[in-house]
Amino acid sequence: MTLSGRFVLLVALGVVPIVLFGPDLTAAAGVLALWLLFVLLLGGIDLALAASPRAVTVERMLPTRVRLGESVTSELFLTNTGHRRLVAVVRDAWQPSAGAGLGRSRVVIPRGERRLVSLTLTPFRRGERRVEHVTVRTRGPLGLWNRQATLNAPGRIRVLPPFHARKHLPSRIARLKELDGRTSVMVRGQGTEFDSLREYVRGDDVRSIDWRATAKRNDVTVRTWRPERDRRVVIVLDTGRTSAARVNNEPRLDTAFEAALLLAALTSVAGDRVDFLAFDRRVRGRVQGATGAALLAQLVDSMAMIDPELIEMDWAAVPGQVRSVTSQHALIVLLTSIDAAGASTGLLSVLPQLTKRHTVVVASVLDPATVEAAATRGGRDEIYRAAAAERALLDVARVSAAIRQLGADVVTASPALLPPGLADRYIALKAAGRL
Amino acid sequence: MSRPRLESQTVIAARNGRTSGEVGGVAAARDPIVTTVATPTLRALLRRFSFWVVAAISIVAVASVAVFLSGANNAAGRALAGDNAAPAGSMALVEVLRQQGVAVTLADSLAEVRDAIGSDSTVLLYDENGYLDGDQLTELTALAARTVVVAPDFLTLQAVAATVGFGGVSKMESLTAGCSVPAAIRAEELLPGGDTLSLPNRDGHPLITGCFASGADTYSLVQVSNDTTGGIVTLVPDARVFNNENVAGYGNAALALGLLGPSDSLVWYLPTLADLPRTGPPSLAELTPGWVSPALVLLVFAAAAAAFWRGRRFGPLVAENLPVTVKASETMEGRARLYARSNARLRALDALRVGAVQRLARTVGLGRLAHLEDVIGSVALITGRAPDEVRRVLVDAFPRSDAQLMAFSEDLQALEQATSQAVRAGAVPASATHEFVSPPAERMDP
Numbered sequence: 001m002t003l004s005g006r007f008v009l010l011v012a013l014g015v016v017p018i019v020l021f022g023p024d025l026t027a028a029a030g031v032l033a034l035w036l037l038f039v040l041l042l043g044g045i046d047l048a049l050a051a052s053p054r055a056v057t058v059e060r061m062l063p064t065r066v067r068l069g070e071s072v073t074s075e076l077f078l079t080n081t082g083h084r085r086l087v088a089v090v091r092d093a094w095q096p097s098a099g100a101g102l103g104r105s106r107v108v109i110p111r112g113e114r115r116l117v118s119l120t121l122t123p124f125r126r127g128e129r130r131v132e133h134v135t136v137r138t139r140g141p142l143g144l145w146n147r148q149a150t151l152n153a154p155g156r157i158r159v160l161p162p163f164h165a166r167k168h169l170p171s172r173i174a175r176l177k178e179l180d181g182r183t184s185v186m187v188r189g190q191g192t193e194f195d196s197l198r199e200y201v202r203g204d205d206v207r208s209i210d211w212r213a214t215a216k217r218n219d220v221t222v223r224t225w226r227p228e229r230d231r232r233v234v235i236v237l238d239t240g241r242t243s244a245a246r247v248n249n250e251p252r253l254d255t256a257f258e259a260a261l262l263l264a265a266l267t268s269v270a271g272d273r274v275d276f277l278a279f280d281r282r283v284r285g286r287v288q289g290a291t292g293a294a295l296l297a298q299l300v301d302s303m304a305m306i307d308p309e310l311i312e313m314d315w316a317a318v319p320g321q322v323r324s325v326t327s328q329h330a331l332i333v334l335l336t337s338i339d340a341a342g343a344s345t346g347l348l349s350v351l352p353q354l355t356k357r358h359t360v361v362v363a364s365v366l367d368p369a370t371v372e373a374a375a376t377r378g379g380r381d382e383i384y385r386a387a388a389a390e391r392a393l394l395d396v397a398r399v400s401a402a403i404r405q406l407g408a409d410v411v412t413a414s415p416a417l418l419p420p421g422l423a424d425r426y427i428a429l430k431a432a433g434r435l
Numbered sequence: 436m437s438r439p440r441l442e443s444q445t446v447i448a449a450r451n452g453r454t455s456g457e458v459g460g461v462a463a464a465r466d467p468i469v470t471t472v473a474t475p476t477l478r479a480l481l482r483r484f485s486f487w488v489v490a491a492i493s494i495v496a497v498a499s500v501a502v503f504l505s506g507a508n509n510a511a512g513r514a515l516a517g518d519n520a521a522p523a524g525s526m527a528l529v530e531v532l533r534q535q536g537v538a539v540t541l542a543d544s545l546a547e548v549r550d551a552i553g554s555d556s557t558v559l560l561y562d563e564n565g566y567l568d569g570d571q572l573t574e575l576t577a578l579a580a581r582t583v584v585v586a587p588d589f590l591t592l593q594a595v596a597a598t599v600g601f602g603g604v605s606k607m608e609s610l611t612a613g614c615s616v617p618a619a620i621r622a623e624e625l626l627p628g629g630d631t632l633s634l635p636n637r638d639g640h641p642l643i644t645g646c647f648a649s650g651a652d653t654y655s656l657v658q659v660s661n662d663t664t665g666g667i668v669t670l671v672p673d674a675r676v677f678n679n680e681n682v683a684g685y686g687n688a689a690l691a692l693g694l695l696g697p698s699d700s701l702v703w704y705l706p707t708l709a710d711l712p713r714t715g716p717p718s719l720a721e722l723t724p725g726w727v728s729p730a731l732v733l734l735v736f737a738a739a740a741a742a743f744w745r746g747r748r749f750g751p752l753v754a755e756n757l758p759v760t761v762k763a764s765e766t767m768e769g770r771a772r773l774y775a776r777s778n779a780r781l782r783a784l785d786a787l788r789v790g791a792v793q794r795l796a797r798t799v800g801l802g803r804l805a806h807l808e809d810v811i812g813s814v815a816l817i818t819g820r821a822p823d824e825v826r827r828v829l830v831d832a833f834p835r836s837d838a839q840l841m842a843f844s845e846d847l848q849a850l851e852q853a854t855s856q857a858v859r860a861g862a863v864p865a866s867a868t869h870e871f872v873s874p875p876a877e878r879m880d881p
Contacts (some may be wrong), residue, residue, distance in 0.1 A: 002743075002744050003747070004744065007744070008737055008740045008741045008744050012734065013735070015730050018726050022725060022726040022729060023725055023726070024725035025728065025729070026725075028725050030624045031726075031729065032729040035733070036736065054472050057469075091749045091750055093470040093753050094753040095753050096755055097755060125758070133473060133750055134750075135749055135750030137749065148474070149474040150750045152472070162490075178859070204852050206775050217478060225797075243759070244761060247763050247764075275805035307758065308758075339766075357563070367763045369624070369764045369767075374790065377848060379776055380841065382770070383783065383840060383841060384771045384783050385771040385772055386787060387784070387787050388767050388770040388771035390789070393790060394786070394790060394793075396469065397803075
C-alpha cells in the first residue's frame with residue numbers, strides 16, 4: 001500500500017474545518033478526530049476499489065543483443081486478468097546501466113485486456129544487463145491510496161562491444177587488396193604464392209611471362225601471384241588486473257577488444273584463420289574455427305561477458321594455451337600492457353618459447369596523458385610530473401626493446417590509434433611474408 | 436516456524452494479437468504465461484512474522500504485569516491521599532468512613548472544597564507544601580463547621596490560632612488524653628513520638644483545649660473554638676496518626692473517626708498547585724486560540740503522510756556490479772609526488788635528460804643505442820654550440836634548488852628545439868630528417 005500526494009493534501013486541508021468549527025480546544029480536537037476519521041475512511045474506500053496489481057500478467061519481448069551506444073526497445077505486455085479497470089503506474093526495474101531512465105509508465109487497462117508498455121534502452125556499459133521485476137502501482141477512483149505489488153518478470157540483454165574501430169576497416173581492406181592479385185600489382189616476391197596461369201593482356205608486366213607455358217600453349221601466358229592465404233592468426237587477450245586500468249576513461253581491455261575486432265575483421269577478409277583467446281589464470285573466452293560473418297558475431301558475443309579480473313596474468317600458461325589452438329606456425333598477437341620492467345618479467349620469460357615457433361606481436365596501449373605530461377614543464381610540480389612521465393616512457397621503451405630483442409614485434413599507441421596501428425602491422429607482416 | 440506460503444500465481448492463456456486468428460486448438464497448445472508475484476500477501480507477512488508479533492505482545496504483557504505488581508508494593512504516592520493504598524496514604528481511613536455512611540469528597544483545590552462543602556461539613560486539611568496563604572486558610576475555617584488541620588505549618592498556625600506555637604517532638608513513652616474533647620477521650624491514648632504544639636499563654640483563651648499532654652504546655656492535639664463563627668478547628672501536629680501504616684495502632688483510629696465522622700459529609704482536602712494565585716502576564720497557551728494545538732497535530736499527521744508518500748519505494752532496489760575505475764596514469768602521478776616530496780631534483784632531472792638524449796639521438800639520426808658522447812658531439816656540431824655547453828646541459832649541471840631545476844629543464848627544452856630547428860634548416864643531420872615535435876602520441880617502434 002502507498003499513499004499519494006493528493007492524500008497528503010487532503011489531510012492538510014483539515015486545517016480549514018478545524019479553524020472554522022473549533023473556536024476552543026475541545027471542539028477543535030473533536031473536529032480533528034472527525035477529520036482524521038473521514039480521511040482514513042475515504043482512503044480505505046479508495047484502496048478497496050483499486051484494481052489488484054497481483055492480477056496482472058507480464059510478458060516480455062526483448063532483442064537478445066545490442067551494440068554499446070545503440071538503443072533498443074524493450075516491450076512489456078501487461079494483461080489485466082482482474083475484474084476491475086486497472087489504472088496504474090508501472091516500473092520496469094532495469095539495472096541503472098541499461099539506460100532505461102526511471103522506467104516508469106502510466107497504463108490504463110480495462111478488465112481482461114492487454115496493453116503494450118515500451119521502453120527505450122540505451123545501455124552505457126558492456127556486458128549482460130538484467131531486469132528481474134516489474135512493479136505495478138494501481139490507484140483507486142479517488143487517487144488517494146494505491147496498491148502496489150512487484151511481479152517477477154526476468155529479462156536480459158547482452159550489450160556488445162561497440163567496435164568503433166570499424167571505421168578503419170575500408171581503408172585497410174583497400175591496402176590489403178593492393179597486395180592481392182585483384183589489383184594491377186602482380187609481382188612475385190615475399191608474401192606471395194603462385195596462383196594461376198592466364199593469357200597475357202596488354203599492360204601486364206612482361207617480367208611475369210612464363211616462357212615455358214607460352215611455348216606449350218603457343219600463346220603468351222603470364223603467371224599470376226597472390227598473397228599467401230590460410231595463415232593462422234591467434235589473438236591472445238590479457239584480462240588480468242592491468243587490463244582494468246583506464247586510459248582516456250576507457251579500460252585497457254576495451255581498447256584491446258577494439259584492436260582484436262579490427263584485426264579479426266581484416267584477417268577474415270584476407271583469407272587467414274583467426275582464433276581468439278581471453279586469458280588470465282583461466283580461459284575467459286575462446287572463439288575457434290569461425291569464419292566470415294559468424295566470426296565477428298561470435299567474437300563480440302564472447303567479449304561482451306569478459307570483464308577485467310583482479311588477478312595477475314599467468315604468462316607461463318600462455319604457450320600451452322597457444323599450442324592447444326594450433327601447432328603450426330602462426331601470428332600470435334598478445335594484447336596486454338607494457339609497464340615497468342618488473343611487471344613485465346612474466347611476459348619476457350615466455351616470449352622465447354613463442355618466438356621460436358611463431359611470429360609474435362605484442363600490442364599495448366600507451367597513455368597519452370603520460371606523453372603530454374612529459375612535455376609540460378610549467379612550475380615545480382609539473383617538472384616533477386614530467387620527470388615521472390619521462391621515467392614511465394623510458395620503462396616502456398626499455399621493455400619494448402627487450403621484447404624486440406627476444407624476436408617479437410611491439411605496437412604501442414594511444415587508445416584511438418592502437419587498432420589501426422595493429423592492423424597496419426598485420427598488413428606489413430603479410431606483405432613481408434612473415435605469416 | 437513454518438516457511439512462508441508459496442508466492443501466489445496467476446495463470447492465464449496467452450491472449451495475443453497474433454494468435455487471435457488461430458483456431459482454438461492451436462492457441463490452446465501454447466504454453467500459458469505464468470507471472471509470479473514477489474511481494475508477499477498480508478497473510479503471508481503475518482504468518483512469517485507471527486513469532487515476533489507474539490513475542491512483542493508477550494513482552495509488553497509481562498512488563499506491564501511486573502510494573503503493576505511492583506507499583507502496589509511501592510511506598511511512594513501522595514502522603515495522606517484518600518485514594519492512596521500505600522503505607523503513607525489514607526485510603527483505609529477514608530474507606531472506613533465511607534462504610535460508616537460518611538460522604539467523603541476528595542478535593543484538590545479550594546474551589547472544589549467550596550463546591551462540595553455543606554452547612555454541617557467537616558474538612559480535613561493537610562497542606563504538606565504550604566500552598567495556602569492566610570486569606571485562603573481563614574476562608575476555609577470560616578466555611579467549615581469543623582476543620583481538622585493535620586501537621587500545621589507556621590503560616591497555618593498564624594492564620595487559624597495565633598496563640599498556638601510549636602512544641603517540638605514528644606519524648607513521652609505514652610500519650611493519654613487527659614482533656615474534655617470527646618474524640619480524645621474515646622481514643623484514650625495516641626501514637627507517641629510525634630510533633631507537638633505548645634500553648635504558652637492559655638489563660639487568655641478559654642476556648643482552646645489541649646489533649647495528649649507531653650510536658651508542661653505541649654500537646655499532641657489542640658482544639659480551638661471560634662466564638663464568632665462557631666466553627667471548631669482541631670490541630671493534629673502528627674500526620675502519622677492518619678496514614679494507613681499507623682491508623683490501626685493505639686487509639687489512632689478512634690481519634691480519627693471521632694474527629695472526622697461527627698457529620699454526614701467530609702471534605703478531604705489536600706491543596707495542590709491549583710491553589711496558588713496566578714501572577715505575571717498570561718501564558719502563550721492562554722493567548723492562542725483553541726484550534727492552534729489541534730491544527731499543529733493535524734500538520735504532524737500530514738507530515739507523516741508526506742514522509743510515507745515520498746519514502747515508499749517503487750519496488751525493490753536493483754543491484755548492479757560496478758567496474759573498478761583506476762586511471763592508468765596513477766602510478767606516474769604517485770611517482771611525481773614522491774619526487775616532489777623528497778626533493779629528488781637530480782633524479783628528476785636525470786629522467787628528463789635520458790628522455791631528451793634519446794629524442795636528440797633520433798633527431799640527429801643516431802640510433803637509440805648511440806653512445807652519449809656521439810650524441811653530444813653531433814648536437815654540438817649541428818647547433819653550433821660548444822660541446823662543453825651541451826655536455827653541461829645534458830650531463831654535468833647539478834641542480835641545487837628548485838629554481839635551478841626549472842632553469843635546467845628549460846635549457847634542455849631549448850636545446851631540443853634548437854637541434855630540431857637546425858635539422859629542419861638543413862644542417863646536415865647524420866641520416867634521417869625526423870622533425871622534433873612534442874613526443875608523438877603514437878610510438879611505433881622507432
